[in-house]
Amino acid sequence: MERLRSETRSRVTIGVVGPHDLVEQIMSIGADLPAAADWRLVGAPHAEERETYEKFCKIADSIDVVLFTGPLQHDLARQSGELPVPATFVPVNGSGLYSSLLRGVLSHGIDPARVSIDSISAADVREAYGEIGVSTDQVHLSEYDQPESARGFIGFHEKLYRQGTTTAALTTIRTVAKKLVAAQVPVLRMLPTPHTLRLALNTAALLGTGSRLEESQIAIVLVELAASARPSYSGPGNYWQQELKLSLQQALLADARLMGATVVPRDENSYVVTATVGSLSQATDGFRVAPFIDRIRTDVGVAVEVGIGLGNTARDADSNAMLAVEKARGADAAAAFLVGLDGTVLSLPLRQRRRVEAASEPAVTSKAAKVLERLVEGLGDGPEARVVDAEIVADILSIAPRSARRVLQGLVEEGLAWPMPTVRAAQAGRPRQPYRLVMERSLR
Known part of the structure; x- marks a missing residue:
């Protein structure tokens, strides 16, 4: 029992504050991650955004860091009082826009070219619509900028729909979605992707570790x-x-x-x-x-x-x-x-x-880029294929593992790969050092 208490104290305690559904999703994702043994999650769900700081205060003394489910909750808490622990939040971006638009087209028959969207930046909206080849000429946007801007989201969506300008509203805020449903405005709620939630949890864990x-x-x-x-x-x-x-x-x-x-x-x-x-x-x-x-x-x-x-x-x-x-x-x-x-x-x-180095850099960069091309040719198409280690590189390039490690270090120095956390071996021996290949840099 004493060992269990010691292990519990050694783990970072992350408080998760936000609406019920997102808190539950984060708790579920966090429990399934490989790093779950390194942290303990404490949920503090609220029914209304105005309850954010109150819910946070109830768990503040028992946590090392707080993860708010969005920038609105984070800013509301900061406006309400001091945050005695490090705080971060799940970012709002265009990653959840794709699934929301697809769901709207298939299940609700909305026209994705005639919708109103809140919270997300114009750059993210343009990027998402560019990916699916739909014009944004009739897409209306109200970006988030502090809690005051969120208070106008309901009126923004409802007015456009009543005028016949839009076919549906897309919002990231649960209470906005509920009130639009009550006003009989077709609405889709945009939720962060599991990938975004995993990154946010890792950021919170890093901040929480630092605080301890x-x-x-x-x-x-x-x-x-x-x-x-x-x-x-x-x-x-x-x-x-x-x-x-x-x-x-x-x-x-x-x-x-x-x-x-x-x-x-x-x-x-x-x-x-x-x-x-x-x-x-x-x-x-x-x-x-x-x-x-x-x-x-x-x-x-x-x-x-x-x-x-x-x-x-x-x-x-x-x-x-x-x-x-x-x-x-x-x-x-x-x-x-x-x-x-x-x-x-x-x-x-x-x-x-030193500007004189510019003349000698292309040959080195070209050699590293050619190595990267050979590795890409020997790997699969999936995103997991971008992660390699010395053993994989040695097999593809037909070289010794020691030489493969030097090749990987050279790619890192050229910005064509970056090291990931080491993986402890199942048996005694050198821990496995994975690297992620940076394809985007090689295409410039």
Whole structure:
């Protein structure tokens, strides 16, 4: 019994707060994941969004981190009072739009070209409709921007339907869907995909682990658009802003994947990157150069301000990151700043790229790309085929496992693969190190 208590205490406790159906789905998915032994889930479902903070407070003392089922619940809780534990939320994106549209066409006979959609960004809607080859000319959108915007969703959908402009409403919010049904407006509720929920659980587990560590192992990086790079106005009609946000997130993910970090939006102009101190140290040459700034300038063409915070808990790291980004604002995006455990401030200059290297890079990149092509030819078509290890590479390339490991490391250095968590072997021996091949990079 004492051993069981010890194991329970060693696991990260994740509170899940949101509507009943989503909380139940997350609890079910979380119980089936391989990492389920490393966490304990505590559900706090609500019937109405206004109950979010109350439900959270009832479990706050017994959890290490809270996962809200969407940005609305997260923002409502933050507006209502202090969150004494690290918090994250399930992102709202276009992944659930495909299944909702298909369900609407097959079961309800709606016209997908004449619908109203809330919460999702214009960029995600355009991407989803582009994939299915349907025009968005008669698709009406009301994006989420803080809880105040959600209060207008019901009127937005109902007015368009009454006017005969739309055939149905698509919403991510349960209470909005219920009230539209009561008003006899055809409505489809968009739910996050299981993949999105799994990623959100993993992010929550990472934050929760950081909050429990007595020694600093979590680093929080805040990346903000510099004032000069921000659009003069924001809103659903500013498509340039949406494209900028998408490009910025993609550039962050390109580096974050290599260090096993997570990237989530903080607000309209900033992102939070959560990583281990060790992986971030490697990415910054031992905290000697700034992360992310150089890639974003190259890939996106905008200036960003970067602040890094370290702390005994994720909460302390987040506070230090906010102090660090304040200092970065005064440096004209010429350096990142780090605030350490004891309040020490470090300035991390930009990585100085030697332009002469550009002439020698194509041959190396071309060789790595050719290796990647050979691997792709020897693999299947499914997404699981993108995950390889030294044994698989050795078999396809007809080389020794030691050489295969060097090949994989070369692909990582060229950005054509990124390492995944190691898999413990069933028997004694070297743990299996899987890598995911980055096909998108090779097609550029």
